[in-house]
Amino acid sequence: MDDKTLTCDVLIVGGGPAGLSVASTLPDDVRTVLVHQDHEIGLPVRTSGGCWMQDVERLGIPADMYIRINTSEAFADDAHTRIPMGDAVPVILDTPKLYKWLAQQSDQKDRTLLLGTKFLSTRQRDDGLYESTIRARDTAYDCVVSKYIVDGSGWHFAVLDSLGLAPKPERLAVGTEYEYPLGENAPDRGIIFVGEKVPAGYGWVFSTGRDTLRIGVGVIQPDTDESPRDLLDAVIKDKPYLERLGLKLDGEPVVHSGILPSVAYDDRLVFGNVVRVGDAANFATPTVGEGIRICIELGRLLGEQLGKAVKTGQRGPLETYERLCRGKLKRDYKWGFLVNTRAAKYTRDKWNASVRRMGRVEPEAIVATLRGEFPIVKIARMAWAMVRRRIYARVQRLKSRLGLA
Numbered sequence: 208m209d210d211k212t213l214t215c216d217v218l219i220v221g222g223g224p225a226g227l228s229v230a231s232t233l234p235d236d237v238r239t240v241l242v243h244q245d246h247e248i249g250l251p252v253r254t255s256g257g258c259w260m261q262d263v264e265r266l267g268i269p270a271d272m273y274i275r276i277n278t279s280e281a282f283a284d285d286a287h288t289r290i291p292m293g294d295a296v297p298v299i300l301d302t303p304k305l306y307k308w309l310a311q312q313s314d315q316k317d318r319t320l321l322l323g324t325k326f327l328s329t330r331q332r333d334d335g336l337y338e339s340t341i342r343a344r345d346t347a348y349d350c351v352v353s354k355y356i357v358d359g360s361g362w363h364f365a366v367l368d369s370l371g372l373a374p375k376p377e378r379l380a381v382g383t384e385y386e387y388p389l390g391e392n393a394p395d396r397g398i399i400f401v402g403e404k405v406p407a408g409y410g411w412v413f414s415t416g417r418d419t420l421r422i423g424v425g426v427i428q429p430d431t432d433e434s435p436r437d438l439l440d441a442v443i444k445d446k447p448y449l450e451r452l453g454l455k456l457d458g459e460p461v462v463h464s465g466i467l468p469s470v471a472y473d474d475r476l477v478f479g480n481v482v483r484v485g486d487a488a489n490f491a492t493p494t495v496g497e498g499i500r501i502c503i504e505l506g507r508l509l510g511e512q513l514g515k516a517v518k519t520g521q522r523g524p525l526e527t528y529e530r531l532c533r534g535k536l537k538r539d540y541k542w543g544f545l546v547n548t549r550a551a552k553y554t555r556d557k558w559n560a561s562v563r564r565m566g567r568v569e570p571e572a573i574v575a576t577l578r579g580e581f582p583i584v585k586i587a588r589m590a591w592a593m594v595r596r597r598i599y600a601r602v603q604r605l606k607s608r609l610g611l612a
């Protein structure tokens with residue numbers, strides 16, 4: 208072992224919301240190394256930052272890290288509706304600021320954060336420890352020896368792939384976003400657009416609270432071969448379409464792009480002393496690909512349980528993490544994935560009908576679908592409300608036919 212080797216209890220690969228949240232709840236004296244291939248936490252931007260007020264409050268995210276969206280609208284080729292949100296309030300996170308804040312939560316701990324450092328591979332030695340090869344531009348370190356490894360590398364599955372523990376996801380949601388000056392556009396409006404402009408995907412528009420507005424497109428590959436950037440360029444060039452969306456885009460945009468897995472949820476998260484979290488564990492909702500709040504919540508849970516595992520040497524805490532994640536996500540994500548695969552094949556007419564329906568159904572049902580939540584009681588209540596509406600409509604029709612209305 209040379210002076211280019213770091214030794215620790217836990218190696219965390221990836222400084223996104225998941226990896227940073229794990230580090231934030233590990234006990235202060237657990238020796239941790241976090242390697243992050245980007246040169247700055249939170250940059251470049253690879254996500255949109257949509258979330259919900261109820262979650263940012265629950266997770267203790269400071270109020271200067273998000274803005275609220277007061278009007279939500281959906282557009283299909285021949286349909287447009289205001290999305291009824293009821294009491295739910297969508298918010299847009301300032302992700303560079305939020306991720307830096309998440310990183311600060313472990314600044315006082317025995318944690319070494321290596322930026323601009325890429326995890327390359329790992330192997331388990333005869334003594335059970337993992338010897339991981341890393342590459343940093345400053346070449347200060349090239350090896351980390353650890354008892355545990357957390358794969359928080361997002362869709363890269365960097366650790367899982369290196370050890371052959373899980374295949375890299377073959378179905379991916381790929382997104383591109385342009386950030387423009389806000390100009391005359393509304394500062395609190397969110398839009399979803401679907402249909403022929405975005406096959407096997409959807410588009411979005413919202414203001415950021417930093418005097419800018421983002422417009423983006425995400426598609427599922429290989430369900431479509433189209434590139435999100437080409438689709439987005441076609442939207443931007445289509446002035447009548449932008450007018451229909453009520454948008455005025457001026458100036459040079461900043462470009463963001465990102466990728467996340469879009470595969471069925473796999474509840475195996477623990478492989479001996481290797482644990483996965485975040486997008487590497489497919490935590491984003493299958494309905495709209497919203498992952499940040501779930502990565503923070505379950506990342507914190509992993510930090511707590513892993514801390515107990517390090518202290519006691521027991522397997523139980525990691526099993527608890529796996530079990531609690533399964534309980535929280537497995538059933539909802541099964542339903543959500545069904546919605547995802549069906550929607551990926553929607554035609555123009557189906558999207559038109561779907562957007563028209565959005566304006567009519569209970570806010571609770573829309574919000575649950577957007578959040579990827581399908582509890583049995585809620586589904587039963589939604590189905591009953593639908594049946595009641597249909598019976599009422601039939602009775603009204605019958606009454607008017609009989610001249611009783």
Ligand SMILES: Cc1cc2nc3c(=O)[nH]c(=O)nc-3n(C[C@H](O)[C@H](O)[C@H](O)COP(=O)(O)OP(=O)(O)OC[C@H]3O[C@@H](n4cnc5c(N)ncnc54)[C@H](O)[C@@H]3O)c2cc1C
Nearest residue numbers: 221223224225244254257326361382465466485486498499
């Ligand atoms: C276009 C798009 C829009 C989205 N919009 C939303 C949204 O509106 N709301 C929402 O909640 N979620 C959204 N998501 C999903 C959300 O961004 C993810 O669920 C979330 O970022 C996952 O966090 P993570 O920490 O698991 O992974 P990531 O955020 O991907 O972070 C992993 C980090 O690990 C680093 N890394 C990877 N490999 C290595 C390696 N070998 N060595 C070192 N570092 C490595 C990467 O550079 C990366 O920064 C969106 C995703 C995309 C792609």
